[in-house]
Amino acid sequence: MKVDNSLPLEYSTEENNLKILGFWIFIGAEIMLFATLFTAYFTLENRTGNGPTGADIFEIAPVLVETILLLASSFTIGLAIHAMRLNKKKATMGFFIVTLILGAAFLGFEIYEFTHYVHVGAGLQTSAFTAALLTTLGTHGLHVTLGFFWGLFILIQIKKRGLTPETANKSFIFSLYWHFLDIIWIFIFSFIYLKGMM
Amino acid sequence: MDFFDRFAVPHPSFLIYASMVGIGLTMLAIVVGITYFKKWGYLWREWITTVDHKRIGIMYLLSALLMLFRGGVDAVMMRYQLSMPENTFLDSQHYNEVFSTHGVVMILFMAMPFIIFFFNYLVPLQIGARDVAFPRLNALSFWLFFMGMGLFNISFIVGGSPDAGWTSYFPLAGNEFSTSVGTNYYMIAIQIAGIGTLMTGINFITTILKMRAPGMKLMKMPMFTWSAFIANVIIVFAFPVLTVLLAMGTMDRLFGTNFFTTDNGGMDMLWANLFWVWGHPEVYILILPAFGLYSEIISTFARRNLYGYKSMVASMVVISLLSFFVWAHHFFTMGQGPLANSIFSITTMAIAVPTGVKIFNWLFTLWKGKIEFTTPMLYSMLFIPLFTLGGVTGVMLAMSAADYQYHNTMFLVAHFHNVIIPGVVYAMLAGLTFYWPKIFGFMLNEKLGKWTAWLLSVGFVLAFIPMYITGLDGQARRMYTYSESTGFSAMNMVSFIGAAIMAIAFVLLVYNIYYSIRYSPRNIGSDPWDARSLEWATHTPVPEYNFAITPQVESTQPFWDSKKNGHQLFKGDIEKIHMPNNSGLPFIMSCIFFVFGFAMIFSIWPLAIITLIGILGCLAYRSFEKDHGRYISVEEIKETETRLRGAKK
Amino acid sequence: MKLKMKWILLTMVITISTVLTGCEPLLVLDPKGPQAKTQADDIMLSIWLMLGIVIVVLAILVFVLLKYRASNQPKDYEPPHIEGSPIVEAICIGIPIIIVIFLSIVSVKSNYEVEATPAGYEDQEPLVIYASSSNWKWHFSYPEENIETVNYLYIPADRAIEFKLYSYGPITSFWIPQLGGQKYAMSDMVTTLHLAADAPGEFSGRNANFSGAGFAENTFEVTAMTPADYLDWVEEVHETAPALTEDKFEELLEPGHLGRSTYTGTHLEFAPAPEHDHGSTDNNTNESEHEQHNEHESHDSDEHSEHTNH
Structure with a gap:
């Protein structure tokens, strides 16, 4: 395999280049996916049937904590990639671990949030609004969950194989994915929670 | 007992039992045959685990032809049922299942794999690449598609077929009004196949953007590659909508959510809106590559360069953009008011402009040409007038006030068959005939091919023109029967005769393939049509690495230039070539997907959870897998090249 | 071959026009109220206009195919390389645009007509x-x-x-x-x-x-x-x-x-x-x-x- 040393490690082979572009296109598809979910959500937002409205069930505290956790994890994954570029394996792994812990904490809060919703009578089957809300949040949560395991696997690979063009490429792509989830969360935070609470 | 009851077909009939037996025996015959000839190993090594874009393409082709047969049988059954008033050949439930599956099969499991076959086979060859960007992903795309197709097709013998139309509008498709598992099949099978298609889209955009031969700028790409590029961009933007839509439909049916139900705030028209936000771009995903194929064929047999290359590209870009802004024309009658209707009416009509540009460009390509009427060209020349007819009726339908009268009638049915059959199906058959020698090393018989094209066209006109008339006479679509007094019977009989003629044409096509396998001369060289682009510059059969030396490109028709103007395509020496390894993982993972889908459809939760873990396990395995591919040595390449050059003459 | 195609299409056109104007009118084209009349008029207008387009395309196609078929050309004839001309392209875009604008106006006008109290009945309570x-x-x-x-x-x-x-x-x-x-x-x-x-x-x-x-x-x-x-x-x-x-x-x-x-x-x-x-338009539903x-x-x-x- 041809390795071009003038480029960052994650871009150094032809295959790596393809993968990064391919992943950007995948993110394009993901944007459409979430856009569709948002469209469905906004359409169904006021169709609460016999169930509660957003203002009835949203709680600012856990949401704020989730936001801070995810934003922080987005920052640490950035640091991980920075460390990777400086070829510091230990630091890369360290930031990866922090990112994953933050991600797990986010998921913990989200699970709490979901049980809370079910508890206050906003289950999946309650109304069109709750279905759209829980599906949108759930899809994001599912992405974070999958991302958590993916990140974990990459972490193990960095530990075992070191910073090679492959692991660097995987880490970089993972960071794109993680930032993307963060941006989606910002949209969820602003247009679902804040708008819903007002 | 309850557990097994749900696998029974809700409305059994002799036809269904007969097909059960038929399918069982065919499967048995295939298994026995493969075992007898000891081909299991060959199948596994050369086909099931392959990552070669050409072989994956051929598997797409076989799937498409199989589904063409299945959807065609559905079509003839429908036409026969309606050929006489009060016909009792099919009852209403059975008819509903037949037209629902006809639509899904023809669009998603026939036309889609057919165009993806062309993407796979042609795009890497046309741009001078060794394979697609992600060969392994490509295999996964195919197998997911294949399993989705398989799942959908077992529906009519296990549990019942979808019966709410190919559009599956809610609440009709909801649990309340569609009680069999049929619509679950619709939701899950299309979802699995759709994920495969989405990955195809990502794969080909990357391939086309990054893997073009040196010198092939975007504006020097062959027209088919351009159309493939745009179609794949549409796939990437439209299919996620379908993914979400089907997920919401699945949740409504399996988990009791209220997205599209009639109470608790559910909104039935949300389904219709989102369906067509995907559905309308979908038809352009089908038609644009068809336009690409026509461009290649017309330019080849007019012996001229394609007229107005730039405007051809521009028109496709405009069409692809507009395709996302016309979805509401599928339900002008929803009552969204005159303003919304006017806007969508105008955007829809606007599509006629770039499409018209393409028609005129093809006509000008013929201008001053030296036109040869080969079979592919004949299809193309039949396409132009018939498609124009379909296109202008589209403009008529776009006039929303008048659409109140066309909507849900046979007029509409006539229109979309009038664009899809001459537009897409003819292109597929023309392309198949055109590229057959490249793929299989011999030509299809020209005489039989022309007979097929003519028969198909006569059958087409007889089958679909009467529908315009009965539509204007008030015949709604999807009616399984009508009374004598409506006066629809004569036209419907003509329509049935047309459908029968079309069926004969397809039989003739099959006979042509058989005949040509037996009698067509081999050793026809690598360029039997005297064609113009890179796919003809390599050997026939195409070696696994496509091109021993990466070609150099300077114009839109590099191979033509190399033949006529002394352009040198292959410069430099042979070097060792890096190729991807075969892998069984895509197939295994897709098989698990199949079982997962089946478990979901019948709500067998433990199995669904186990298979879901299996799928995630496959992903994890893939993450840890080390696979750097392999190299083909210079000696091996030289040997292959000598052998193929020998075979050529 | 080409003639056959021409005949098929001609027969088709004739069939359509006889059926459309024939003795037993099709329901949609036999309106008994102002709304159906508007729609039937739009339909007939568009049919004639579209028929014109089909005939023009067909005529050009038949002409080109007859004139430039290989058997009608000298053996050594080499077709020229023509990139495309802006003027021709402009015409190909311009004419359809004019047609589309015309039909859009008709369409929009009819939209508002069929979505309102039928013409001629505005003075009475529906x-x-x-x-x-x-x-x-x-x-x-x-x-x-x-x-x-x-x-x-x-x-x-x-x-x-x-x-x-x-x-x-x-x-x-x-x-x-x-x-x-x-x-x-x-x-x-x-x-x-x-x-x-x-x-x-x-x-x-x-x-x-x-x-x-x-x-x-x-x-x-x-x-x-x-x-x-x-x-x-x-x-x-x-x-x-x-x-x-x-x-x-x-x-x-x-x-x-x-x-x-x-x-x-x-x-x-x-x-x-x-x-x-259920609140599809206003917010305080x-x-x-x-x-x-x-x-x-x-x-x-x-x-x-x-x-x-x-």
Whole structure:
């Protein structure tokens, strides 16, 4: 395999280049996916049937904590990639671990949030609004969950194989994915929670 | 007992039992045959685990032809049922299942794999690449598609077929009004196949953007590659909508959510809106590559360069953009008011402009040409007038006030068959005939091919023109029967005769393939049509690495230039070539997907959870897998090249 | 070969035009009301215009194919390389644009016509009829007359009718081809269709949108009669027809096919139409929604006064 040393490690082979572009296109598809979910959500937002409205069930505290956790994890994954570029394996792994812990904490809060919703009578089957809300949040949560395991696997690979063009490429792509989830969360935070609470 | 009851077909009939037996025996015959000839190993090594874009393409082709047969049988059954008033050949439930599956099969499991076959086979060859960007992903795309197709097709013998139309509008498709598992099949099978298609889209955009031969700028790409590029961009933007839509439909049916139900705030028209936000771009995903194929064929047999290359590209870009802004024309009658209707009416009509540009460009390509009427060209020349007819009726339908009268009638049915059959199906058959020698090393018989094209066209006109008339006479679509007094019977009989003629044409096509396998001369060289682009510059059969030396490109028709103007395509020496390894993982993972889908459809939760873990396990395995591919040595390449050059003459 | 194609298409054109103008007119092209007339005019206009385009394309195609076929060219003829000319392209874009603009204007104008009280009937109060579908029947409620019919419709000729459409169940489409185009009836909102019959007559109507097993027979008959006859009919119903009870209506909603039947009173009194749709447009529906669910009774009367004020 041809390795071009003038480029960052994650871009150094032809295959790596393809993968990064391919992943950007995948993110394009993901944007459409979430856009569709948002469209469905906004359409169904006021169709609460016999169930509660957003203002009835949203709680600012856990949401704020989730936001801070995810934003922080987005920052640490950035640091991980920075460390990777400086070829510091230990630091890369360290930031990866922090990112994953933050991600797990986010998921913990989200699970709490979901049980809370079910508890206050906003289950999946309650109304069109709750279905759209829980599906949108759930899809994001599912992405974070999958991302958590993916990140974990990459972490193990960095530990075992070191910073090679492959692991660097995987880490970089993972960071794109993680930032993307963060941006989606910002949209969820602003247009679902804040708008819903007002 | 309850557990097994749900696998029974809700409305059994002799036809269904007969097909059960038929399918069982065919499967048995295939298994026995493969075992007898000891081909299991060959199948596994050369086909099931392959990552070669050409072989994956051929598997797409076989799937498409199989589904063409299945959807065609559905079509003839429908036409026969309606050929006489009060016909009792099919009852209403059975008819509903037949037209629902006809639509899904023809669009998603026939036309889609057919165009993806062309993407796979042609795009890497046309741009001078060794394979697609992600060969392994490509295999996964195919197998997911294949399993989705398989799942959908077992529906009519296990549990019942979808019966709410190919559009599956809610609440009709909801649990309340569609009680069999049929619509679950619709939701899950299309979802699995759709994920495969989405990955195809990502794969080909990357391939086309990054893997073009040196010198092939975007504006020097062959027209088919351009159309493939745009179609794949549409796939990437439209299919996620379908993914979400089907997920919401699945949740409504399996988990009791209220997205599209009639109470608790559910909104039935949300389904219709989102369906067509995907559905309308979908038809352009089908038609644009068809336009690409026509461009290649017309330019080849007019012996001229394609007229107005730039405007051809521009028109496709405009069409692809507009395709996302016309979805509401599928339900002008929803009552969204005159303003919304006017806007969508105008955007829809606007599509006629770039499409018209393409028609005129093809006509000008013929201008001053030296036109040869080969079979592919004949299809193309039949396409132009018939498609124009379909296109202008589209403009008529776009006039929303008048659409109140066309909507849900046979007029509409006539229109979309009038664009899809001459537009897409003819292109597929023309392309198949055109590229057959490249793929299989011999030509299809020209005489039989022309007979097929003519028969198909006569059958087409007889089958679909009467529908315009009965539509204007008030015949709604999807009616399984009508009374004598409506006066629809004569036209419907003509329509049935047309459908029968079309069926004969397809039989003739099959006979042509058989005949040509037996009698067509081999050793026809690598360029039997005297064609113009890179796919003809390599050997026939195409070696696994496509091109021993990466070609150099300077114009839109590099191979033509190399033949006529002394352009040198292959410069430099042979070097060792890096190729991807075969892998069984895509197939295994897709098989698990199949079982997962089946478990979901019948709500067998433990199995669904186990298979879901299996799928995630496959992903994890893939993450840890080390696979750097392999190299083909210079000696091996030289040997292959000598052998193929020998075979050529 | 080319000639054959030409003949097929010519025969086709001739068939179409004979059928369209022939002795037995097609329902859609035989309008009996102003809305259907607008639509039929649009349809005929577009057919002629489009036929022109098809013929032009066909003529160019046949000409080019005959003139430039290989057998008509010298053996050593090499077709030229032509990139394309901006002027030709401009014409190819310009002419379709002009046609599209023309049709757009026609289309927009007709849109507003068919979505308003039919032309020539603006001066009188339209008759409001609620048409609701259930599997696989049509229920027609006349709130002003206090009458409900199943599967048939009596209307006064020469008067604008405002149909309020909704559905108990799948989406259906209310369609009387000779009076005008169709419109959807859905379960969570009410749509409005404006029609009028110019003269007394009998018309067939149907649900045009696929709605399950009984869809094919989901039809109804329409009789337009003189206003005097219509009043007689109303009176007769009031004298003879049984009252529509809630139980009876529930029974009528059961899936299946029924013949005609007639009742006094409408189901709107105990099962109002979903006219406050679930907040698709305005933002403060949350409140009204709750009201709708909690206070059915008071809501009903509101609804009613609203109709009569129309």
